Amino acid sequence: MNYVQVLTRYKAWADDLFLAVVSDVPVLELTAPRPIVFGSLIRTLNHSYAMDFVWQSHLLGKPHGLTARNPEKHPEMQELATAQREMDNWYVNYADSISDRELGEIVEFEFIGGGRGAMSRRDILLHVVNHTTYHRGHAADILYHLNIFPPTTDLPVFLREQSVAT
Numbered sequence: 001m002n003y004v005q006v007l008t009r010y011k012a013w014a015d016d017l018f019l020a021v022v023s024d025v026p027v028l029e030l031t032a033p034r035p036i037v038f039g040s041l042i043r044t045l046n047h048s049y050a051m052d053f054v055w056q057s058h059l060l061g062k063p064h065g066l067t068a069r070n071p072e073k074h075p076e077m078q079e080l081a082t083a084q085r086e087m088d089n090w091y092v093n094y095a096d097s098i099s100d101r102e103l104g105e106i107v108e109f110e111f112i113g114g115g116r117g118a119m120s121r122r123d124i125l126l127h128v129v130n131h132t133t134y135h136r137g138h139a140a141d142i143l144y145h146l147n148i149f150p151p152t153t154d155l156p157v158f159l160r161e162q163s164v165a166t
Helices: 003-022 027-031 041-060 077-097 121-145 155-165
Strands: 106-110 116-120
Touching (some): 003 121, 003 155, 027 041, 041 077, 041 106, 041 121, 116 121
Antiparallel strands (some): 106 116
16 A cells, blocks of 8 residues: 555544544534634534545546635535545545556646646645645634544554554
C-alpha cells in the first residue's frame, strides 16, 4: 500500500469515527451560531464535505458548480454524514486505482475565490486529507465546549489499529 492509499484510508476512518459522535449532537447545537469562520458546527462539517467535492471535481476534470467555500445551505446531519462517507469511499477507491505516474500529473484548476492553480494529483490528495483534519479540529473544539468528547483521530492511532487488524 502506498502513502496516498494510507492517507485516504486514514481520512475515511477518522471521518467515520467523528461523524458517529457528531450524529448524536442535537440539531439546535449543530446549527447554533458559533464564533468561527463557518458560523456553526454543521456548516463547518459541510464546508469540509463541499471542498472534498470541489477537489474531486478537479481530479475528474469536471466543473463543480460551487461559487462559495462556505455554502449557506447545508443538508441535515444524517444526510451530510452519509454523503461524507460516500465521498471518503470515493477517495479511497481513487487512491487504489491511480498509478504512481498519474499521481505526479499536474491538474490545473480555478480557485473558487478566483485565480488559477495547479497541483499534482498527489498533492491534491494530501491537501484533501490535511484540510479535513484541520476542520475536524475546529469541530472538535466545539464539541469540547458542549461537554462532548470527540474520538481520538490521530494518525498514529489509525496506524496502530490497522497493524492490529492486518
